[in-house]
Amino acid sequence: xxxxxxxxxxxxxxxxxxxxxxxxxxxxxxxxxxxxxxxxxxxxxxxxxxxxxxxxxxxxxxxxxxxxxxxxxxxxxxxxxxxxxxxxxxxxxxxxxxxxxxxxxxxxxxxx
Numbered sequence: 001x002x003x004x005x006x007x008x009x010x011x012x013x014x015x016x017x018x019x020x021x022x023x024x025x026x027x028x029x030x031x032x033x034x035x036x037x038x039x040x041x042x043x044x045x046x047x048x049x050x051x052x053x054x055x056x057x058x059x060x061x062x063x064x065x066x067x068x069x070x071x072x073x074x075x076x077x078x079x080x081x082x083x084x085x086x087x088x089x090x091x092x093x094x095x096x097x098x099x100x101x102x103x104x105x106x107x108x109x110x111x112x
Contacts, residue, residue, distance in 0.1 A: 002087065003086050003087040003090065004085070004086075004087045006072075006076060007076055007079065007080055007085075007086055007087075010073065010076045010077060010080060011080050014077070014080075021077055021080070021081050022077075024078060024082065027074055027077050027078050027081065028078070030074050031071065031074040031075065031078065034067065034070045034071045034073075034074055035071055037067045037070070038064070038067045038068060038071060041060070041063055041064050041067055042064070044060075045060050045064065
């Protein structure tokens, strides 16, 4: 799915099922909450934290997938609310990173 299509899909979902967008401030708080849920899973899957009960590997992957999608959902809501075309913004961002970091990581001995 193209990013622009996803933005439109989220907008239509909000209009049909969500009544209206939450305020930008509320969505920012929700974004922080969702990123925290990703962090919690990462710390348990890849870090030293453990789950309270046994969780199958496939279930861990599914949980992380769902939480990452939640983060993208809220970011998309914020973009829609503020009139940001994410597809264009992401293309510009790749260009910025490429120009700025063209040699930075290749020359970083810590990455070798």
